[in-house]
Amino acid sequence: MHGHANCDCENAPNKYVRMALLALIIVSFIAAIVVGKLGDIGNNPKFGLNSLSVTNLNISGSEIIGIWDVEFLAKNPGFLYTNNYPQPTLSIYYQNQQLLLEEYLPRIHVPKKTTISYRVNDLAMATSIQNKGVADAIANDWSQQKVVAFTVKLQTADLNIVLVCARIKVGFSSSSAQGTMLQESSANNQAFTRCSIDYNH
Structure with a gap:
């Protein structure tokens, strides 16, 4: 009697189905990642x-505190990533005169699909304005007009994001x-429209 080779013919289709399903799962997973990144x-x-x-x-002469x-x-x-910005810096200007030098701030942590309030308090300013014309102008705005327009600049440590809020009236x-x-509106979207932002990535 001749021996017969074992045949796993009945299980072969199931094997191919399992392989096809595994391949489909892998392809779907990769596609989801790609679509998410593109999104x-x-x-x-x-x-x-x-x-x-x-x-x-x-304000006393050229000195301002x-x-x-x-x-x-x-x-x-975004719905994929949390944004972290270590050691952003803040500076404040009057015209082109820097009043508050670049101040290092705590990390900004923004979870995905979230809007947060980021507040920094008690930033001490003490500087000398060398340009007499600028010193006189800010002193006049402050003492006579009672309104001074400042420019606020926030930038990330890697300079990928630079936010400039120009001529903010105080x-x-x-x-x-x-x-x-001085605010025209208390709505949150007003906060975003009063500034411009550059992305350098």
Whole structure:
């Protein structure tokens, strides 16, 4: 009697089905990752200035001092990644004169599909304005007009994001020592429209 070779003919179709299903799962997984990444392209984070205030402001000749409080809104529209920005820097200008030197701030952490408030308080300003014309202009705006326009600049440590909020008007009380940002609207979207942002990545 001749021996017969074992035939796994009945299991062969099942084997091919399992292999096809495994391949389909792998392809679907890769496709989901690619689609997700493509979907996040263009979903750049958004930043806006929500409030700006200064206390203990004093201008004497070319010397200017004060304490700043700033609040930004940060929005991450992406659905894949959390955005982290270690050691962003903040600076404040009057015209082209830098008043608050680049101040290192705490990390900005924005979870995916989230808008957060990012507030920094008690930023001390003490500087000397060398340009007499600029010094006289800010002193006049502050003491006579009671409104001073400042520019706020926020940038990430890698310079991938540079936010510029130009000519933000700050109104001062009769004492002139305390000023707050003049707002046209209290709506959150106003925070994003009052600033411009450059993406360098």
